Amino acid sequence: PEPAQLAVMSCYGAMTSLFSPRSDLKRLIRRPEKGDRRVEALDGVRCAALLWVFALHSMNHLFKNFFTTEVLGPPKLEDKLLKQWWAQLPMQGASGVDMFFVLSGFLLSRSYMKKNQGSHISTARYATSFLIRRFFRIWPMVVAAVLTCFLLAAWVPDFRLHWIPEVAWSQVLLIPQWVDGGLDSELRHLWSVSTEMQMYLLTPLLCELLYDRAQGRRRCGAFALLGALSLGCVALRAWFTLGPADMIEAQKLDFTPLYTSVFARISPYLSGITLHLALQQGDASNRSMMLGLSGLVDFLAVVVMVLSVHMGQDCQPSGPGRDIMMQLLDPMSLRIWVAVWPPLFGWALARCLFRVLCASSPKQDAPLWDHMRPWFLCKVFLSIRLWWPLAILSYGAYVMQFIASAFLTLFLNGELGLTTVDLDEDDLFGVTWRVAVHFCLWTFISCLAALPMHLVVEMPGIRLGQALDQALCARDQGDQGKDVEDAGKAGQS
Numbered sequence: 001p002e003p004a005q006l007a008v009m010s011c012y013g014a015m016t017s018l019f020s021p022r023s024d025l026k027r028l029i030r031r032p033e034k035g036d037r038r039v040e041a042l043d044g045v046r047c048a049a050l051l052w053v054f055a056l057h058s059m060n061h062l063f064k065n066f067f068t069t070e071v072l073g074p075p076k077l078e079d080k081l082l083k084q085w086w087a088q089l090p091m092q093g094a095s096g097v098d099m100f101f102v103l104s105g106f107l108l109s110r111s112y113m114k115k116n117q118g119s120h121i122s123t124a125r126y127a128t129s130f131l132i133r134r135f136f137r138i139w140p141m142v143v144a145a146v147l148t149c150f151l152l153a154a155w156v157p158d159f160r161l162h163w164i165p166e167v168a169w170s171q172v173l174l175i176p177q178w179v180d181g182g183l184d185s186e187l188r189h190l191w192s193v194s195t196e197m198q199m200y201l202l203t204p205l206l207c208e209l210l211y212d213r214a215q216g217r218r219r220c221g222a223f224a225l226l227g228a229l230s231l232g233c234v235a236l237r238a239w240f241t242l243g244p245a246d247m248i249e250a251q252k253l254d255f256t257p258l259y260t261s262v263f264a265r266i267s268p269y270l271s272g273i274t275l276h277l278a279l280q281q282g283d284a285s286n287r288s289m290m291l292g293l294s295g296l297v298d299f300l301a302v303v304v305m306v307l308s309v310h311m312g313q314d315c316q317p318s319g320p321g322r323d324i325m326m327q328l329l330d331p332m333s334l335r336i337w338v339a340v341w342p343p344l345f346g347w348a349l350a351r352c353l354f355r356v357l358c359a360s361s362p363k364q365d366a367p368l369w370d371h372m373r374p375w376f377l378c379k380v381f382l383s384i385r386l387w388w389p390l391a392i393l394s395y396g397a398y399v400m401q402f403i404a405s406a407f408l409t410l411f412l413n414g415e416l417g418l419t420t421v422d423l424d425e426d427d428l429f430g431v432t433w434r435v436a437v438h439f440c441l442w443t444f445i446s447c448l449a450a451l452p453m454h455l456v457v458e459m460p461g462i463r464l465g466q467a468l469d470q471a472l473c474a475r476d477q478g479d480q481g482k483d484v485e486d487a488g489k490a491g492q493s
Contacts, residue, residue, distance in 0.1 A: 044382030056093025073420030105272020115216030121368030127204035136465025148344030304348035
């Protein structure tokens with residue numbers, strides 16, 4: 001073939017190696033069989049975290065048009081709704097982000113902490129490989145979201161009112177919380193993606209301090225170091241809430257470092273790393289020790305998880321939906337609670353996941369009670385195949401949820417009669433079913449928008465990161481082979 005034909009064939013081969021929508025769609029429909037590295041129970045946890053965050057965002061958008069800043073519905077009706085006990089569950093959806101951080105800490109430390117099987121890869125090269133794969137796992141979807149916002153702003157005038165193109169570069173660089181106005185646009189929810197990327201940058205350092213890859217085991221004092229780092233996170237949050245910063249009184253709490261700083265939110269991530277170290281296959285003695293602890297520890301973890309339904313860190317004294325917290329806690333106790341909540345919630349979730357993942361299947365001839373053990377039932381529920389498609393689309397749906405916000409707020413709510421403008425102040429039933437339907441539509445539209453992005457952006461981005469990493473490995477192996485060959489020639493001479 002001619003050189004031009006070779007170039008075209010090479011480009012075509014590269015494109016087909018990155019884009020494989022048919023196989024990706026089959027994988028989305030059919031969950032692969034359980035392997036040594038897959039933890040099926042985490043699919044249900046990931047879905048729970050996503051739906052919890054969606055519940056918070058969908059409820060907020062039902063009472064306010066974030067594009068025109070118009071207040072929707074009677075304020076007294078909103079106050080009445082938010083005083084209902086069940087309404088506190090969606091309003092504490094910020095804890096769903098902490099669930100994602102716990103999962104990321106567990107999965108990424110599990111990916112990084114592997115025994116060095118006789119290879120001569122340096123720590124810097126190993127960390128670079130890890131970061132390349134993680135960067136191309138999350139960054140392409142962020143770029144796709146920014147480009148989609150530019151298209152919507154060009155076609156939809158009301159969307160243009162809430163889109164700030166001047167700060168779009170901060171979203172692309174994954175630093176929106178460091179730029180003035182970076183969290184004021186419709187992509188403000190991507191602060192968590194930026195924070196997670198910063199956690200990725202810290203992961204190689206943390207894992208090298210905690211795990212000896214040459215020996216294939218954790219280092220002495222690993223758990224003590226993780227505990228000390230979590231206490232440092234609590235101290236920083238206490239300074240933000242009790243110190244001169246006094247961020248809890250801010251009108252926009254979610255725009256302050258208390259909410260977006262990586263060092264103020266890293267404790268749940270550390271809890272995920274702790275979970276991995278406790279579950280290591282070669283650490284049987286530690287597992288037996290933890291399972292042998294008093295049931296009081298498990299009871300406290302379950303209590304914290306139950307409290308998360310009504311209480312969390314996202315507390316604004318001047319904001320809505322915090323009535324139960326404000327009634328139960330005095331101002332000083334409220335500040336302390338906000339300071340300790342993410343570390344406390346991360347520990348409780350990690351503890352519960354430890355018991356769930358350690359729950360073994362009962363024998364076939366076991367009595368009925370053995371099949372009804374709570375931790376085993378939780379494991380079965382979280383491992384249902386129904387969670388698999390939503391778990392695969394979870395990241396894309398989270399990133400692209402602004403499409404659901406735009407279509408529901410600007411178009412569908414009025415057409416479907418979901419607006420709360422014409423409701424009476426006492427119509428609690430009417431607003432309740434609207435909240436439920438709005439949440440379902442929000443989830444459906446977000447997943448629908450995430451599906452094509454998953455096939456043409458997310459999965460090709462993952463393969464691109466893998467290809468770049470493999471290319472670097474091949475180059476390093478070639479350099480090592482050349483060095484060996486040169487050394488051999490020098491020895492012969």
